[in-house]
Amino acid sequence: MSGISEGISWLTDSAHWHGDDGFPHRIAQHLGYTSLTVVIASAIAIPLGLWIGHTGRLRGLAIALTGALRALPTLGLLTLVVIWRGIGLTPPIVALVVLAIPPLLAGAYAGLESVDRATIDAARAIGMNEWQVLGKVEVPLALPLIIGGLRAAVLQVVATATVAAYIGLGGLGRYLIDGLAVRDYPQMVAGSIVIVVLALVLDGIFAVVQRALSIQR
Amino acid sequence: MKVTRLVALAAASGLALTLAACGSDPTNTSAGSGSKASASSSASGSTTQPIVVGSASFGESEILAEIYAQALTAKGFDASTHLDIGQREAYIGALKDGSISLFPEYTGNLLTYFDPKATATAPADVDAALKAALPDTLTTLTPSAAEDKDSYNVTADFAKKNNLHTIADLKGVSGLSLAGNPELKTRSYGVPGLDKVYGISGISFTPISDSGGPATVKALTSGKVDVADIYSTTPSISQNHLVTLSDPKNLVAAQNVVPLIRKDHDSADVDAVLNAVSAKLTTASLLELNTKFNGPDKPKAADVAADWLKANGLA
Numbered sequence: 001m002s003g004i005s006e007g008i009s010w011l012t013d014s015a016h017w018h019g020d021d022g023f024p025h026r027i028a029q030h031l032g033y034t035s036l037t038v039v040i041a042s043a044i045a046i047p048l049g050l051w052i053g054h055t056g057r058l059r060g061l062a063i064a065l066t067g068a069l070r071a072l073p074t075l076g077l078l079t080l081v082v083i084w085r086g087i088g089l090t091p092p093i094v095a096l097v098v099l100a101i102p103p104l105l106a107g108a109y110a111g112l113e114s115v116d117r118a119t120i121d122a123a124r125a126i127g128m129n130e131w132q133v134l135g136k137v138e139v140p141l142a143l144p145l146i147i148g149g150l151r152a153a154v155l156q157v158v159a160t161a162t163v164a165a166y167i168g169l170g171g172l173g174r175y176l177i178d179g180l181a182v183r184d185y186p187q188m189v190a191g192s193i194v195i196v197v198l199a200l201v202l203d204g205i206f207a208v209v210q211r212a213l214s215i216q217r
Numbered sequence: 218m219k220v221t222r223l224v225a226l227a228a229a230s231g232l233a234l235t236l237a238a239c240g241s242d243p244t245n246t247s248a249g250s251g252s253k254a255s256a257s258s259s260a261s262g263s264t265t266q267p268i269v270v271g272s273a274s275f276g277e278s279e280i281l282a283e284i285y286a287q288a289l290t291a292k293g294f295d296a297s298t299h300l301d302i303g304q305r306e307a308y309i310g311a312l313k314d315g316s317i318s319l320f321p322e323y324t325g326n327l328l329t330y331f332d333p334k335a336t337a338t339a340p341a342d343v344d345a346a347l348k349a350a351l352p353d354t355l356t357t358l359t360p361s362a363a364e365d366k367d368s369y370n371v372t373a374d375f376a377k378k379n380n381l382h383t384i385a386d387l388k389g390v391s392g393l394s395l396a397g398n399p400e401l402k403t404r405s406y407g408v409p410g411l412d413k414v415y416g417i418s419g420i421s422f423t424p425i426s427d428s429g430g431p432a433t434v435k436a437l438t439s440g441k442v443d444v445a446d447i448y449s450t451t452p453s454i455s456q457n458h459l460v461t462l463s464d465p466k467n468l469v470a471a472q473n474v475v476p477l478i479r480k481d482h483d484s485a486d487v488d489a490v491l492n493a494v495s496a497k498l499t500t501a502s503l504l505e506l507n508t509k510f511n512g513p514d515k516p517k518a519a520d521v522a523a524d525w526l527k528a529n530g531l532a
Contacts, residue, residue, distance in 0.1 A: 082432040086439035087396075087425065167432050168396065168423035177426050181399035 007189025016190070021174070023194060029170040030198065033161045037093055038154055041100035046146070049108020053142070054134050062109060066102035074099055078163055092164040099160055100153040107149015111142030144213050151206035158199050172198070267295040268482055271308050271317035274301045276510045276518065277365060277450060277503060281321035281474060283522035284494060291532035292490045300518070305330050312355060318482040319491075324360055325470040327477065338406075340471035347475075356480050358488055360473035361495035363503045367397075367406060367429075367469050368449040369462045375443055376460040383463045388417050390443065396436045397446030399424035406469045407446075414468045429453075449500055452508040474498060497529045 010016065017023050052062050074095045081091035115138050123137045139146070162173030175191025178184070268289055272282035279300045289296035299317050302308040309330070311317045324343045328335045331350040337343045344360050351357065369384055376382075379390050387393060401407035402422050411417045425433045429447035437445040438457055447454060449461060476491045502525070510521050526532035 079427070079430075079432055083435050087423070087432060087436045087441050165424075166426045168425050168436075177424065178399045178402075181424075181426070182403060 003185055003189055006186035007193060010186040011190035011193055020170075026170060026172050026174060027194065027198065030158070030161055030172045030195075033092065033096065033164055033169075033171055034154065034158045037096040037100055037157050037161070038150070040093065041097045041104055041153060041157075042150070044097070045101045045104035046108050049105045049146075049149075050112060050134065050139070052105075053109035053112025054130070054138060059109065062105060066105050069098055070102045072098060074160055074163055075166065078166065082167055087167045089169065091167060092161070092169060095163065096157050096161060100157050103149045103152035103156065105149070107146050107152070108142070111145030111149070112138050114145060115141045144210055147206065147210050147213060151203065151210065154206065155199055155203055158202055159195065162195065266482060267297065268319050268487070269317045270296060270298045270319045270321075271302050271311055272298065272300045272321065273305070273308060274303050277507055278321055279518040280506050280510060280522050280525075283519045284498075284526060285319055285321060285476060285491060287519070287522055287526055288490050288494050288531050289487070291526070292486075294487070294490070312477065312479060313352070315479065318479045320477045322357065322475050322477040323365060323472040324357070324475050325366065325472040327357075327475075329470075338467040338470040340467075340473055343471040344473070344475075354480055356478060356483060358476045358478065358491050359495055360475040361498035363450075363474045363498040363500050364472045365448055365450040365474070365500075365503060366472035367401075367446050369395075369464075370437065370445050370447050370454060370459040371443060371462065372438060372440075373458045373460055376462075381460065381462060383465050384411070384417075384468060385415050385465065387411075387444065387462070388415060392421075393417065393419070393444065394421045394423065394442040395444045395446070396423045396425050396433050396442040398428055399426060401446055410468045414466050434459075450503040450507050452504065452511050455504055455508055474503070494526075494531060497531065 011023075019025070049062070052058055077098060078091050078095040081094045085091060119141070120133060120137060123133045128136065161171055162176055164171045165173030165177040172191055172195050175187050175194070179186075179188035179191065268286075270282045270286040270289075272278040282298050282300060286296040286298045296319075299311075302311055302317070305326070308317065308320060312320060324340070324347055325338075328337070328343055328347040328350055331352070332346065335343075335346055335350070337346045340360065344357075347357060369387075371381055379386070381387065381390075395401070395408070395411075397407070402424060403409065408420055408422055411420060423436065423442055425436060427433055429445065429451055431453070433445050433447060434453045434457060436442045437459070444462075445459075447459070453459070454461060474495070476495065478487070478491075506521055506525060509524075510516060510518060523532065
């Protein structure tokens with residue numbers, strides 16, 4: 001267990017808590033990559049998922065597509081985009097967006113599918129148009145599953161955003177990549193601990209939000 | 218009755234297995250049995266015992282092992298190969314226990330393996346330190362000029378524009394940026410060494426963790442960085458017409474290709490063959506061999522080696 005304790009002393013060393021290489025800056029970068037990724041992925045996947053769930057069209061295709069996207073190795077995709085676009089912010093964000101789309105898409109269309117057909121028919125019967133059915137009935141009822149998809153996406157992205165460091169960007173992956181390069185295992189353990197804690201904290205926040213949503217009803 | 222038949226069957230199959238084991242023995246080059254069996258059965262005309270050439274699990278090492286083995290075979294020795302032995306821990310072990318007898322090595326890395334605190338960087342110094350650090354059972358022959366090591370590369374345009382030939386010429390370039398593996402930031406041959414040995418400071422460093430692979434090359438060719446650390450025999454250097462800056466002050470430790478051999482398999486005749494190979498081997502020829510090996514038609518290491526030996530009049 002000496003590895004863990006050395007990691008903890010690396011983590012608690014005040015020298016590692018300020019400056020460009022310090023934890024606050026790296027955590028901010030990490031959360032930056034994560035939120036940028038989730039915003040872009042949500043803008044793509046949630047409208048698409050809602051359309052699929054509402055109309056029931058292309059459902060088979062969506063399932064096949066999300067399965068295929070999930071099978072893509074993030075690091076391989078990252079390298080592919082680097083060869084195509086060069087290094088910079090684009091390659092890791094593209095690779096992470098591809099990772100985040102499947103859970104978001106699945107949450108959206110599965111959420112809408114879970115809504116009782118009788119409720120939707122009743123909404124149409126009282127004269128709601130399709131947009132009102134979607135906005136006032138389907139989405140509110142599907143919200144716990146949509147948030148569930150968002151929760152899964154954020155968790156996967158926050159754990160995988162470490163790949164940004166592979167091509168010279170920042171984030172918490174720096175501790176893993178730089179530590180591995182010079183066999184500085186305490187640094188790697190410290191970085192891992194911060195990533196785990198960050199993921200647990202974010203997951204905890206989503207758990208609270210999801211519970212609040214289900215109590216509301 | 219049934220029991221006796223079962224026993225007979227078991228005995229028969231046991232016998233068959235034993236026979237099979239005997240049958241495979243003479244050709245078996247793996248772990249131990251090869252050298253022991255062959256020591257007694259060296260009736261192949263040559264006076265020395267059979268030589269098994271090992272290699273690590275990457276293309277260049279396999280090609281070099283094939284070159285050694287085929288050059289020896291061409292001169293009448295009984296040589297075979299045992300390729301793909303993995304990391305240095307594994308194949309040094311195989312050399313020590315005698316399951317292989319010859320290995321294409323790199324002077325600098327081999328020295329660091331036996332003496333982690335070694336500081337020599339110039340080719341002759343590394344070779345001398347290596348000779349002193351090797352265990353009693355092993356020795357190295359004369360190193361070749363061929364080196365596979367970290368090298369600083371620029372694009373042909375950038376080299377022309379700034380009139381660059383050696384690392385020292387980088388001193389005149391302002392706002393220099395460099396890409397390479399993350400450890401380059403702290404290692405003696407990296408950013409600190411560029412400052413200390415060549416007086417080049419203020420470099421902005423981009424760590425890219427693919428050991429001079431496609432991402433590093435792309436960063437260089439797309440102009441994101443001015444200089445990139447790429448292993449000196451990587452085909453992408455010639456494919457992208459990159460210019461490798463020479464290192465007159467030996468910032469990067471020498472990594473000359475050298476035959477590492479068990480002393481009990483070494484002789485003046487063997488040395489003559491391997492020294493002739495080493496005399497022809499240059500960094501440019503390694504680069505060419507690697508480029509050919511990684512080419513679109515994916516040739517075998519043995520064929521690439523055979524072509525090179527023929528072209529150089531060694532086989």
